[in-house]
Amino acid sequence: MASTSLPLVVDNLSFRYRDRQGAAIHNLSFTANPGEVLLIAGASGCGKTTLVRCINGLIPRSYKGEMSGKILVFGGEVKDWKLSQISQKIGTVLQDPERQILGTKVVNEVAFGLENLGMPRGEIYSRVDEALNFLKISQLRNRDTFSLSGGEKQKVALAGVLAMRPSIVLLDEPLASLDPASAQDTLDAVRLLADQGLSILMVEHRVEDVLRIKPERVMFMSEGEIRYLGDVSGLSKVVNYREVKLPAEDIIERAKLDPPPAEIKVLPGVTRSLSSDEALVRFENVAFGYESEVEILHGIDLQINRGDVIAVLGPNGAGKTTFVKHAIGLLKPKSGKVFVGGRDTTEASVAEIASMLGYVFQSPSHMLFAPTVREELAFGPTNMKHTKEQIELEVKEALKIVNLSEKENDPPLALSFGQQKRVSIAAILAMRSRILVMDEPTAGQDYQNYMNFMDSILQMPAFEAIIFITHDVDLAAIYANRVLIIADGRLIADGKPQDVLRDFDRLKANRIIPTSLLALNLKRLSTTGRFMRAEALAHI
Amino acid sequence: MLVAWRYRIRENSFIQSFDPRAWVIFYVCCLVSTLSFWDVRFLLPFFVIAMFVLLTSGVKWHEIRRAFLFIVGFVFFFAILTFLTGRGGTEVYKQEHLIREFRASFSLLGWTPVLKITVERAFFAISQLVRVTSIAVMTILIPYSLNPAYYGITFKGLGLPDKFAYAMDLTMRFIPTFGRDFQLTMDAQRARGYELEKISGGLIAQVRKLGPIFVPVTIHAIIGSEDIIDAMDLRAFGVGPRTWLDVLTYQRRDRILIAVGVAILSASIVVGFMGYGKFWVPEALMGMF
Numbered sequence: 001m002a003s004t005s006l007p008l009v010v011d012n013l014s015f016r017y018r019d020r021q022g023a024a025i026h027n028l029s030f031t032a033n034p035g036e037v038l039l040i041a042g043a044s045g046c047g048k049t050t051l052v053r054c055i056n057g058l059i060p061r062s063y064k065g066e067m068s069g070k071i072l073v074f075g076g077e078v079k080d081w082k083l084s085q086i087s088q089k090i091g092t093v094l095q096d097p098e099r100q101i102l103g104t105k106v107v108n109e110v111a112f113g114l115e116n117l118g119m120p121r122g123e124i125y126s127r128v129d130e131a132l133n134f135l136k137i138s139q140l141r142n143r144d145t146f147s148l149s150g151g152e153k154q155k156v157a158l159a160g161v162l163a164m165r166p167s168i169v170l171l172d173e174p175l176a177s178l179d180p181a182s183a184q185d186t187l188d189a190v191r192l193l194a195d196q197g198l199s200i201l202m203v204e205h206r207v208e209d210v211l212r213i214k215p216e217r218v219m220f221m222s223e224g225e226i227r228y229l230g231d232v233s234g235l236s237k238v239v240n241y242r243e244v245k246l247p248a249e250d251i252i253e254r255a256k257l258d259p260p261p262a263e264i265k266v267l268p269g270v271t272r273s274l275s276s277d278e279a280l281v282r283f284e285n286v287a288f289g290y291e292s293e294v295e296i297l298h299g300i301d302l303q304i305n306r307g308d309v310i311a312v313l314g315p316n317g318a319g320k321t322t323f324v325k326h327a328i329g330l331l332k333p334k335s336g337k338v339f340v341g342g343r344d345t346t347e348a349s350v351a352e353i354a355s356m357l358g359y360v361f362q363s364p365s366h367m368l369f370a371p372t373v374r375e376e377l378a379f380g381p382t383n384m385k386h387t388k389e390q391i392e393l394e395v396k397e398a399l400k401i402v403n404l405s406e407k408e409n410d411p412p413l414a415l416s417f418g419q420q421k422r423v424s425i426a427a428i429l430a431m432r433s434r435i436l437v438m439d440e441p442t443a444g445q446d447y448q449n450y451m452n453f454m455d456s457i458l459q460m461p462a463f464e465a466i467i468f469i470t471h472d473v474d475l476a477a478i479y480a481n482r483v484l485i486i487a488d489g490r491l492i493a494d495g496k497p498q499d500v501l502r503d504f505d506r507l508k509a510n511r512i513i514p515t516s517l518l519a520l521n522l523k524r525l526s527t528t529g530r531f532m533r534a535e536a537l538a539h540i
Numbered sequence: 541m542l543v544a545w546r547y548r549i550r551e552n553s554f555i556q557s558f559d560p561r562a563w564v565i566f567y568v569c570c571l572v573s574t575l576s577f578w579d580v581r582f583l584l585p586f587f588v589i590a591m592f593v594l595l596t597s598g599v600k601w602h603e604i605r606r607a608f609l610f611i612v613g614f615v616f617f618f619a620i621l622t623f624l625t626g627r628g629g630t631e632v633y634k635q636e637h638l639i640r641e642f643r644a645s646f647s648l649l650g651w652t653p654v655l656k657i658t659v660e661r662a663f664f665a666i667s668q669l670v671r672v673t674s675i676a677v678m679t680i681l682i683p684y685s686l687n688p689a690y691y692g693i694t695f696k697g698l699g700l701p702d703k704f705a706y707a708m709d710l711t712m713r714f715i716p717t718f719g720r721d722f723q724l725t726m727d728a729q730r731a732r733g734y735e736l737e738k739i740s741g742g743l744i745a746q747v748r749k750l751g752p753i754f755v756p757v758t759i760h761a762i763i764g765s766e767d768i769i770d771a772m773d774l775r776a777f778g779v780g781p782r783t784w785l786d787v788l789t790y791q792r793r794d795r796i797l798i799a800v801g802v803a804i805l806s807a808s809i810v811v812g813f814m815g816y817g818k819f820w821v822p823e824a825l826m827g828m829f
Contacts, residue, residue: 058770084776092774099767104544104688104713111785113775118783125785146543160775330727350730359731365763366721367728369755379752383733413759427732 006074007167007199008032008055008090013069015050015059024050025224027069032168032199037190039210040203041235041244042221043446044418048203051221052172055201057086073168087113091161095173095444097153106132106140106148106156113164131159135189150316151182158189169193171202175209176444179315179471181511187213205446207235208247208516220244241535245447245474248517251534260539266481269461270307279303279339280435280465281327281357286336288322295334296322297489304435308465309458311476311497312484315511319489320469321362324437327467328359341434355384358433362440364424368412373404373423376412380431391430398426401456403449418445422453429457438468442475454479474517477501477531485510497531498522542713542768543720545683550598555685560694562794563686567678569801573808574674578632578819580663582811583670590677599684611676615669623665624655632819633660637826663821688713693784702782710768718761725756 009031016023025047032038040048053059060067061083071078073089094100103109110131114124132138135155140148148156154174161169171190175183183206191213194200204210207218211232218235220228228238236250246254255261281304289295296319304310304327312320325331326338329345338345341356358380361367370376377395386394399405402422407415412423425441436457442450458466458479470476476483476497483500485493487510493500501507502522504514521531528540550556555563574586626636636658644653686694692709696702726736729752741749772778811817 056774058773062770062773082779083773084779087774087776094767094771099764100771102542102710102768102771104691108689108785112777115783115785116776116779118781121783121785121787124783144544164775325727328731330731349735350727351733351735354731354733361724361728361731363724365760366724366756367732367752368759369752379734380732383735431732 006031006072007034008201009070009072010051010055011070011072013051013054013067013071015054015065015067017050017063017065020065023066023224025054028226029069030219030226030229032201033216034167034199035194035197036216037194037200037202037210037213039207039215039218039232040201040221041205041207041218041239042227043243043448045416046221047224048221049172050224052092052170052201052203055168056090056092056170057081057083084117087166088117088164089166090168090170091164091166092170093154093157093161093172093174095176097150097157097177100157100160101145101153103145103160106137106143106145106159109145109156110159110163112160117164127163127165128159131163134162134192135159149182150177151179151185154178154182154186155189158186162193166198168199168201171200171204173203173205173444175204175206177316177440179511180209180473180513181508182316183209183471184212184513205245207244211247240448242451243446243448248515248520248534248537252520252538255535255538258535261533261535264455264458266309266458266479267307267461267463267466268459270464279305280308280341282337282339283326284337284339286326286333286338288326288331288334295489297326297333300326300336300491302484302491302494304465304467306464308467308482309480310465310467310482310484311480312467312469312486313471313473313476313510313512314484314486314492318487318510320486321439322489323486324359324439324467324469327435327437328357329353330359351383354380354431354433356433357435357437358428358431360425360428360436360438360441362443364417364420367424367427368420371411372409373399373412373415373426374408376423377427377430380427384431386432394430394432398429401429401460402426402453418449421445422449425453425457429460432462434462434464436463436466438466440469440471442470442472450475473501473507473512473515477515477518477521478533485512487511498525501531542710542717544688544713545716546603547684547686547688549687550685552596553598553685554596555593555681556598557793558797559788559790559794560686560690561697561788562790562797564694564698566797566801567682569805570678571675573805574671576808576812577671577817578664578667579817580667580670581820582817583667583674586674587670590674593681594677597681597685599681603684604680607680611680612673615672615676619665619669619672622668623661626656626658626661632664633821636660637821659821659825660819663825664819667819683712683716690786690788693786693788696784697788703778706777714761717764718757721760721764722753722757725753725760728756729753 011029013028014023014026028051042048050059053063054067055071057078059065078086101109103112107128110128111124114127132141135158137152137155137159140152140156145156174186178186187210190200190202202210215232217230218228218232219226220235220239228235236246236254241251241254283300283302286297286300287295288297300323314320322331326333326345327340329348329350332346340353345353368376370379374395377398378391381391381394399408402425404419404422404426407419412420415423421444425438428436480497483495483497484491485500492510493506501518507514517534520537524537524540570586570589574583577583637660639657639659642655691712692705695708696705700708734752
């Protein structure tokens with residue numbers, strides 16, 4: 001199987017982490033060709049990240065365990081190489097650019113690897129400029145890295161890898177935290193790299209997005225094994241369309257053969273009222289800035305009513321999180337007022353507002369602390385003085401919704417990222433607040449899991465309104481009955497999904513890219529009267 | 541991701557007109573010199589230097605107000621505590637001249653609280669205030685004035701090996717990052733009805749109740765460090781001598797500043813060896829009590 005001409009040959013590779021039972025990957029064999037994009041898809045825990053770590057050398061150097069099989073790079077076995085040698089052949093861009101960027105200035109960040117190799121300064125500068133030019137981000141050269149947007153950070157991280165002139169680039173979920181337009185920019189850059197002759201291995205949940213750049217091959221993994229490896233056209237035939245998000249047309253084609261999905265009864269505990277007096281949350285001309293001179297939110301005026309399921313869309317850094325943090329009183333407006341349940345947030349503590357409005361933070365690692373998942377979930381309700389019996393019931397139900405009932409006694413910090421995220425959602429669900437606010441609930445989750453928990457959350461009778469921030473246009477189209485677009489700290493659009501999402505020019509101007517599902521829904525709107533998921537469209 | 545301190549280039553800033561290495565050397569010289577004195581007459585010049593540096597730094601009051609008030613409040617608190625209890629100063633003076641004594645009208649388990657105001661305690665409090673304030677002012681200005689992009693090369697330029705210099709760079713940036721993570725965790729737990737200000741119970745119970753803050757912050761710091769190590773490993777850090785992209789060059793004024801710093805330190809050491817600079821109380825004042 002080994003060939004000295006191929007950039008990468010993986011031969012019968014298996015690995016088991018030292019502290020875990022069962023192998024994370026079993027007997028994987030494949031090659032990567034020059035000039036190709038190989039998309040690696042699969043649910044959380046299927047072994048994608050382990051495979052990436054084996055190839056880039058972090059396994060077995062940083063992560064210990066039992067490894068067997070071979071990885072050959074241009075015929076050389078990487079097991080015998082130093083990490084510095086590997087890093088010159090194989091570049092890795094991690095899932096979250098925030099975790100990868102070390103330099104304070106863009107130029108220092110891109111130069112970091114070259115500095116470590118002890119190259120002369122002139123050579124470093126010329127390679128840095130080359131990488132920045134290639135990715136069309138030369139204008140960022142002297143910017144502070146922490147001031148970059150999510151998309152810019154991802155490209156800077158990629159430039160840092162490219163400057164080392166690798167032959168193989170590994171991308172581990174590079175789109176997870178990006179708005180659709182930034183994701184598209186990153187994908188275009190990746191395509192360009194492959195067209196220049198590099199081998200690209202891209203691990204990604206957002207399969208539909210990656211398919212736009214026409215990857216040469218797709219690998220589908222499940223339970224540490226390769227289930228499919230071949231061209232794109234064969235993928236939709238072998239994978240479960242409920243596990244991997246395929247283009248809407250493909251899902252419709254496949255779903256026709258299955259029974260129609262069950263109808264979802266959104267917020268069953270609410271009878272819709274249009275009375276303005278009953279606003280759950282009211283923003284009155286709210287402006288905010290972290291520093292006195294710079295304003296981030298400008299003149300936000302809106303109210304959230306019973307029965308609202310609101311999707312908040314907008315570019316990275318647009319002020320979406322700042323906006324929702326005002327609703328729970330974590331931030332107080334610089335001017336204007338925010339009322340929650342009729343109470344001014346400047347006059348109530350966050351803990352008091354929490355009984356009315358539950359807020360799920362973006363990052364689970366900032367809140368998990370308890371020795372077991374059960375105790376973690378009981379923390380909020382206990383603070384809110386719920387009775388013991390109530391808490392037990394709330395914890396059980398929340399665990400069921402996020403599909404973690406069997407992990408009740410596990411330490412939350414030992415779970416995978418996706419599971420931790422679900423624990424963080426369940427922790428807020430257990431509080432039974434009247435309004436639920438979620439900041440990017442699906443980021444880093446696999447398709448099947450997030451669709452399931454979104455279905456369950458929307459059908460919970462306890463909530464009177466739900467707000468979620470997302471970059472996933474389909475999620476907004478399927479679940480929301482109201483869509484907000486926030487850009488540059490302003491409310492650009494507020495209305496029904498079918499009204500807000502039909503204006504493609506406005507979407508594109510706000511870095512939102514229409515999807516195949518949205519296009520299909522708009523086409524069939526006169527028949528359906530509302531937006532539906534692809535599985536439901538298949539039966540109309 | 542590591543965040544940086546609120547550094548920016550400031551017009552006409554005295555500190556920023558120097559090479560960061562020269563400034564660090566000068567700062568260390570002043571720091572060691574200040575710490576070698578207890579005599580308020582010797583400490584006053586350092587207080588003047590600190591104030592001069594503060595006023596010419598170009599740092600706006602609103603930028604440092606919180607940090608400054610916190611530190612000065614802290615220094616005041618301890619100076620007053622030492623003054624009231626008389627502990628702490630006993631290492632530098634043996635004899636006390638009583639100005640006034642206040643005896644409580646009650647006893648606790650046979651012990652009657654007594655407040656003695658002595659000349660030595662009063663002067664010790666003044667010396668302590670001047671000494672610590674001088675150091676605090678000089679230290680507070682560092683993150684606002686030194687370019688974070690130069691942390692690594694500054695320490696490398698001061699003679700530290702590559703790995704240590706980069707570790708210092710990361711450490712300097714870890715502090716504000718830790719602060720940001722702490723705030724995020726506080727917010728996340730407050731959103732779950734947790735109120736730090738309402739923590740009650742005994743000491744151990746109170747410490748236990750801080751778990752929701754300290755566990756995530758600590759775990760986050762550990763995971764963050766692992767990510768940093770991975771990111772460094774993947775780009776060949778530590779495989780050999782590294783090139784530092786930025787170059788710092790000493791100018792004439794930098795050499796002068798270093799010379800002044802070294803001169804101050806040398807003078808302080810000599811003065812110290814000659815027996816000067818120890819705790820001082822005016823003779824006349826002692827004679828009065």
